[in-house]
Amino acid sequence: MSNRTSAAIGGDTGGGAPRATTFPRLLDTLAAERPDGVAMQEKLYGIWQPLTFSDYRRRVEDFAHGLAGYGVQRGEIVAVLGDNRPEWLIAELAAQAIGAAVVGIYPTSIGEELEHILRMSAARVVVAEDQEQVDKLLRLRDTTPDLPVERVVFYDPHGLESYDDPWLVDFTEVERAGRQRADADPGWYAAQVALGAPDDVAVICTTSGTTSRPKLGELSHANLLAMADHLTEFDPADHTYRYVSFLPFAWIGEQMLAVAIGLSRGLTLSFPEDASTQRSDLREIGPDVMFSPPRIWESMLSEVQVRIDEAGWLKRTVFGWGYDIGDRAAQARTQGRKGGNAVLTWLADQVSTRPVRDQLGLARIRRAYTGGAPLGPDVFRFFHAIGVNLKQLYGQTEICGIAVVHRDDAISFNTVGTPIPGTDLRISDDGEILLRSASVFRGYHKQPEETAKVVDAEGWLHTGDAGYLDERGQLVVIDRQKDVLTAPDGSRYSSQFIENKLKFSPYVEEAVVFGPQQAGEPMTAMITIDPGTVGSWAEHERLSYTTYTDLAAKEEVYDLLAEEVTRANEDLPESIRVGRFLLLHKQLDPDDDEITRTRKVRRNVIDERYADLIAALRRGDDQVGITSRITYQDGTSVVRELALRIFDLSTYTIPPGRGRRPVWSGRR
Template identity: 45%
Template structure:
């Protein structure tokens, strides 16, 4: 178990490798870089500046920003002062920020730019404990004269002055840091209610990284891209803790819209992405193939299956021989290598997916392209705890626990975790802490089993979501939803069937891909709502539903579906900021639609309140159609 803190690792990197590149950021088309010594200097100036503003041990500082070097400097600076950083989702609305900033008792907020500053200023009267708003980008801020505001560079300038008067303060604070102190307050996604503030110690984060390093080492020469929300604990794991401990280089994108281009420039050695990103990549590739020349489509359709066939064989411990071996080499030369380059994966050693189950079709697709995609498992309260080993990858599992993690199942099949990665508890919520940690074991809320052949963990769904149909058949919604989302035309799906006679789904179409399909088919439309309710689109989606049904047992097949008139949206609180469906909220909001799915009606009128990111609201009224899949397809053997 580590007895060090993350700021102490920063001191070590700067002392032993002062001139090595630690971090880059692309700005105005140019990659700017910082060495470990410069990284330390930025953190020192900021920490001293915060101290000059009155920030003390135990204080909390909230951060709302895209992935910028300043985010990670701020986190380490706060940790150095024995405070607690509280990263927030950068696309949160004001009322969501208000809850977290207020609940965490944050005394300061670091906001990236005018957009984020405006959100905080709008609610400052409701945040009596907040003393300062530190902003990084001054664009558009010239006429802001509120005394609560202070530029990031001014805080650092104050820090340099403070250091002249207190030359040993920064080093003394780091030396006084305790490994068991809170290093991060990460708020849960809030799928079932208000987010909870999970307190993770330095030991928790460092032990998780060290556990990963025992089975999958990272190197000083490795590159990765920090592009996932800083509020997600996985970003702290890979973009902060892993970098400080191993010395690997972290690159920050120019803008969220340039992430894919920046990945191609960097060609990272390892990268993590949630299932939604992998699903979107599959959709992009499939649509590009459809839009390509007839010759390219023929070559792709002929060679691509060889990749998936070889991937299956290798997961079974076999190697291709004869014609398949040579066809696979040809496919890699003509197709797969170009696709890897297109995605920026020419140097990728390990790619990870986590945060939610990834459909087996998507997983096999990338393995077939020669990308070493692996499932990881963890949660806010533990960080990453499981990963598939390179020589033990199999579909549907998340691998085995790290050597320093204990894991078992409760009598009800719930995953239980113990070890140095388990968090300290929920901030100001002793009841939830006591319910989650019992007798030294963390109850994850995930239903799972251990595969008998490999002893790998197989996560089924959230335990509360695993239910039964009326006939007693076990029903795991995410399994069906992931199969549907393998389609390039389906962006989101929500399956229902608890205590019902059959399974039914609500579906969101992928506007971009279905829109391109509609143009090719000469189907005219005006808006998302108009496109979603086109009979031709229902025919298209029915083909995708039948494809999924062909791979399901008869009792689990989808018998009825509806294409929703609007996209499920985090601004409407239908999704979390990590794009997980808030099932309880959605079930309540769309109760009439769900009831119609289990009736014989063909269409119903709907009226829905839409909330925009600037908090404006409008009401949408339309008719939506329901369709039954009349003939159940026999599941494939």
């Protein structure tokens, strides 16, 4: 890989100055111009419940009065903990209306992580979703006497009817009390909104925290709206667009699309009933735009592979024919040229690839984005072959999640595109990606010294990522600078690049690759299997198993993964091919700090926790012992001594006559 540097380049001209407004003012405008337009809809008991812009604005005003009644003041921070529901955004806009900011907390956060965010933000009011989140906060209060939280407002009362703790209050009660205050002082809310300034902190998003505790990045209204304006300058969106919101609002990506673009362009947001209905609700809505991290696209591909493998010969043949035609057309389209027979391409789409898009809920997608981590080129190519206009984007929390993105007629599966309007990009002499725009954040909350490390005096954001510009001026992101390694032949490479090749297999959920420490050692990998696809394969092969640990230890599963790793190696330079691997006895878990809430691997934790396994891989041992607690479905658990097999690929060959599986199939 190249380490080519460049002078600063800018995005398309004409980005203009960021709009001088705030989210609450945008809501006021929408409520005045489209009072009966649907702002949000939530599915409850199988029925979509709409909320108009006028009702949305009224509830925000009521809740803002309610927060003021609890003493929330301008400049403070309100925390929100829970899944996406209308109440999440009502709380966010209400806090912003009175000059406060909101920090989102991932609903899966527990213990020390939860305490860290609440302490750093000094949040006195927490808006929590349901009994699960309330119980976490109650336990934290009992073990942390000096916790700053004074009030917890819950918006799903199910299971909380018998709770009589004065610390807790129902969301609707806050709204009711707020309505009484509004009636007594009808001009107060408008005056508070008028006091708001574009440079006020609107949202505080946590960083990914791959190497340390997450920091709290302060993003202003102006930061987020500059990003929204610049992105939609070449990827337009308007009030006819539908967007299904199912990723946590604590993630900058969801704040970017659902809130910043949602409010500035008047999108209709839809909230699925629960996690189990997300896919069917997505199909029912048929969104126009979608933004998801790689894990969502990878899981969609795995779903397609399983479904097609279970289909009959005729359906498999028809899909394979249509996919090949779609792939050729996509290759031409992404390079800005026409290709293939238009009639044949249309026919292939109608009978082959469109039904698959429809099953995934992507039949009406105009454009889709992926970000947060690199998406493997093979997965990227698959979606374009089935007719999904998927684009890679690049950014960080510190620049509102987006700075670089593909254009429709210039998509490369190995790059992340070019800067959006209003954004400057430069590669430093040591290969670091530097960014500058109106969307660069205000700084880390209460950590000015950390802010100074990432934003220099000229306003350049030092991303910590290594990259270069290819011959077409598109950005190629290699990896975090500290994780870029040098192969024995002197070329620079990224463990993440190899891991993405491995994760293209439908049977691989996560892969962590380790470089050699001395000459002669091969690349090694620790792999976790995908329990869904491997379980389906095992059933087809009539293999019985009890737990994930049992399945991962099967000799047949090792042989299955050996072929998958060997196939991945065929696409890699010889100097960075994986020579040995093991299948981990458990999945990587954010609750164990092994991956972040956005599923980025915490390498420092992996290196420390699995040091013995990594050492055995590098030595070339046949197996390595580990102590683990196994939990069964009935809730019982037992501590077991396990011997994990280490598979050496130097003596493995793919059985003769076995062709390479197609991209869209898991069958060998």
